[in-house]
Amino acid sequence: MGALPYGWPRHIWLPIGKAQVPMYRSRFNKSRMNGRRWQIGAVVGVAVVIVGAGLGVAAAAEDAVPTVNCPNVAIPVAVPAQQAADVQRNLELLNTQIAEANNRLRTSVGQGGPNFIQNAILGPLADKRAATINRMETAIGRNAAKPNLNAEGLSACTLNEGGGASRQQDTQLPGNGAGGGDNAGGDNAGGGDAAAGVPTVNCPNVAVPVAVPAQAQAEVQRNLELLNTQIAEANNRIANSVGQGGPAFIQNAILGPLASKRFAAINRIETAIGRNAAKPDLNAEELQTCSLNENGGASAEQDTEVGGGAAGDNAGGGEAVAAQTVNCPAVNVPVAVPAQAQAEVDRNLALLQTQINEANNRIANSVGQGGPAFVQNAILGPLADKRFSTINRIETAIGRNAAKPDLNAEGLSTCSLN
16 A cells, blocks of 8 residues: 555545545544634633623613603593594503513613604604594594693603603593592692692683574584683683693693684684674683782683573672663664665664674673773773764665665764763
8 A cells, every 4th residue: 555644643444446545534633623623612611701791781770761751631621422442542652652662772772872762753753642632633633622632741751760660651541530530630640739729711701692593503612611611721721730831831732722722712702693693793802811829729611501591690680780881872764764674683683782782791791891981992992983884874775775874873883881
């Protein structure tokens, strides 16, 4: 087989075809093998130590992971039965969104820059909450007056920087035990003393001193009830925003918007009546503005009775008889009224009486307002302008089909006071 190459270990030659190939059989150095095994063991041990230390660091870091803290969304109005399931589902969704945000906070530790949590978690969470709250408002509004649940104020959440459990959204609907027990009147909602110092709104009563046509009664009733809903919403907003904003926060964010809503509701009442009778002036400009009960207490409730009952306790009762009233000269039509103009003339003669009623209502609701010239400038002056226009319309209506009379609008427009 010939001599072995220098340094080859002992081996066995195997024949493959005509050639002979050596099968290598080496004697390994046991000390070198043991050394390698020791090195492998050391590396594994170090790795275990590092992994264990890493897990400990991770566990310690997880304890400090912040959680979201979201304000409770209260439903201060009765939820129509048709929409209860939809509202309940969206209340529960608010809790789901809180859990998702907390999970995102845990799984994104160390990601992004200093604004990562605000831009990637709290911002999108606020958008989701606003949309959810708006859906509840819309759902309720399908079968009742649409409430304002303050989506703008309640959509934003803050952080519990040191971790801890997030505040959970109350998912109980009004009328299902939401007014009793610990959840709504006890410790969780503040109850008793905590609510004593929170101001409430105080809104003037909107009287409807004219007969409401049957066709308009449902709409008038709905808007009168809406005035009470707006009061409840404003009180809820005040209670949920304690400490927010500066000294003008309540005026700018609550009383101002409340005045706009009341103005629109009063105008809708006037318009509803005006479709089938003379349109009254319910004094929306003055009665839209509400003040504050600074130390809390029950808000004055809007009288929602349509027709009748206006002279009872809600309208002031006996003492209101002493209020001043207007004294207007009678407008006579001393000429024959063409048949084509009769309806328009009758409507404007009735309107003169409506204007007197409105002026008396304005006087009764503004006692103590303004200076000594308030009644003259704010009530008698505008009344004279309205009467002048009404008398002119009567003259014009007659003049379309006969000689236009002079009914002395200048002399008969001015009223005095009883």
